[in-house]
Amino acid sequence: MDVEKRPKHLAQLQALAAIGQCRLMSLWDSLFTHLRQPIAQILLTRNDIADRTRYFNAQNTFHALLEQGVIPIVNENDTLAVSEIKFGDNDTLSAITAAMIHADMLFLMTDVDCLYDKNPRTNPDAKPIEVVEDIAALQADVSSAGSSLGTGGMSTKIIAARLGTSAGVTTVITRSSNPGNVLNIVQYLQSIQKGNTPPSPDERAEGLSRSASALTLSNLNGAPWPPLHTRFIPANDPIRDRHFWLLHTPHPHGTLYIDSGAYKALVGKAGLLPVGVIDVEGNFAQQEVVRLVAVKRRSTPGPDGKMWEGTPEEVGRALVNYAAAEIARIKGKQSVEIEKILGYADSEYVAHRQHVGFFKRDSRPVSPAREINGAVME
Structure with a gap:
C-alpha cells in the first residue's frame, strides 16, 4: 500500500486493518487447505457480546461451526472497534472465547517458556512455576520476588488466565516459538488427568508421527519432557454462560x-x-x-x-x-x-x-x- 509510517488517524488504521484481514485469512485458508481442514472467520468487538442476545448468538455460531468440524479463527474487528469497545488485547479475547465455547484448554503463547518465581532475564537462579492454583497468591509472590508482570505483556496473560480458569478452562502459558509444545503439553496433561504415567519422549514421538507435521516432530528431538509451561488450575465451581456474560462482558x-x-x-x-x-x-x-x-x-x-x-x-x-x-x-x-x-x-x-x-x-x-x-x- 506504499505506506511508510504508521498512520495517525483512526480511519486510516482501520482501512489498513480491513486490507490486512483479507490477506491474513487468505494465508490461513491456504495453510489449512493443505490439511483439508475447513475454517471460518469470526470478528468480534466488545459491543458484539455486551448485549445478551448477541452474546448467545455468537456462542451458538461457535458451537455450530465446531459441530461441523470447522475451525473458527477469531480476531478483534479492528475495522470497527474504537477504544471504548475494544477488548484491548488478544489474551482477553481468547479467554472470553474459551469460556463462551466451554473449551477444555486455553493456550496463551508468549516469548518465554513459562512463569518464573523471579525475572529470568535478571535472575539466573529463577525457577519455573509449573502449576498455579491461586492466581492472587501468584501475583503477590511474583511481585515480591521482583519480577515484572508487565514485561512482554505477561500481565494481560495473568488476567486472561483468571478469566479462563473462572470459567473452568485449564489455562497454559508457554513459548510460541515451539508450536509443537502445544501437542506435547496436551498429551502430558491428558496422561495426568487419566492417572497414567506420562509417555516417554520416544513413545510420544511414535504416537504423534501419524498425525504431526515434520516441524512438530523436529521440535520433539532433544526437547525437555514435559515441555516447560505454567498450568493454571480451573475453578471447581466454574461460572457459565449467562453468569459469565454478566460478570465479564458488559461494561x-x-x-x-x-x-x-x-x-x-x-x-x-x-x-x-x-x-x-x-x-x-x-x-x-x-x-x-x-x-x-x-x-x-x-x-x-x-x-x-x-x-x-x-x-x-x-x-x-x-x-x-x-x-x-x-x-x-x-x-x-x-x-x-x-x-x-x-x-x-x-x-x-x-x-x-x-x-x-x-x-x-x-x-x-x-x-x-x-x-x-x-x-x-x-
Whole structure:
C-alpha cells in the first residue's frame, strides 16, 4: 500500500486493518487447505457480546461451526472497534472465547517458556512455576520476588488466565516459538488427568508421527519432557454462560451502593430490594449492568453528605430492573412504596437474584471503577 509510517488517524488504521484481514485469512485458508481442514472467520468487538442476545448468538455460531468440524479463527474487528469497545488485547479475547465455547484448554503463547518465581532475564537462579492454583497468591509472590508482570505483556496473560480458569478452562502459558509444545503439553496433561504415567519422549514421538507435521516432530528431538509451561488450575465451581456474560462482558454503566443487610440477603439467594440501596452513581437505563458496592450505612449524612462510610468494596454486578433516576427515588424505601413514588411498579426488586453475580474475595477491585476479571456466582 506504499505506506511508510504508521498512520495517525483512526480511519486510516482501520482501512489498513480491513486490507490486512483479507490477506491474513487468505494465508490461513491456504495453510489449512493443505490439511483439508475447513475454517471460518469470526470478528468480534466488545459491543458484539455486551448485549445478551448477541452474546448467545455468537456462542451458538461457535458451537455450530465446531459441530461441523470447522475451525473458527477469531480476531478483534479492528475495522470497527474504537477504544471504548475494544477488548484491548488478544489474551482477553481468547479467554472470553474459551469460556463462551466451554473449551477444555486455553493456550496463551508468549516469548518465554513459562512463569518464573523471579525475572529470568535478571535472575539466573529463577525457577519455573509449573502449576498455579491461586492466581492472587501468584501475583503477590511474583511481585515480591521482583519480577515484572508487565514485561512482554505477561500481565494481560495473568488476567486472561483468571478469566479462563473462572470459567473452568485449564489455562497454559508457554513459548510460541515451539508450536509443537502445544501437542506435547496436551498429551502430558491428558496422561495426568487419566492417572497414567506420562509417555516417554520416544513413545510420544511414535504416537504423534501419524498425525504431526515434520516441524512438530523436529521440535520433539532433544526437547525437555514435559515441555516447560505454567498450568493454571480451573475453578471447581466454574461460572457459565449467562453468569459469565454478566460478570465479564458488559461494561458497567453505573454503581449501586448497598448496605450489609442487602449484601447478606443477596448471598442468601434473595433479590436486591430498594430498602437495601444506599446510593446510586451513573446514568443507566433499565436492563443495564451496574456495579454492586457494599458499604456501611450511616444513620445520618456525614460531612460529605453521604449516607455511608468506610472503604467501598465492589462485590459484584447486577442487571437492574429500574433506571438510575428511578432507583435514586426509591432507594431506602419499602417495595410496597414503589408504585406510589414512581406511579408504577415493574418489580419489587431493584435486581432479581438470578441477575446478580458476585466476585471471589481475592479478585475484588480496590475501587469501584476498576475492571474485574475473576468471579464466581453464589
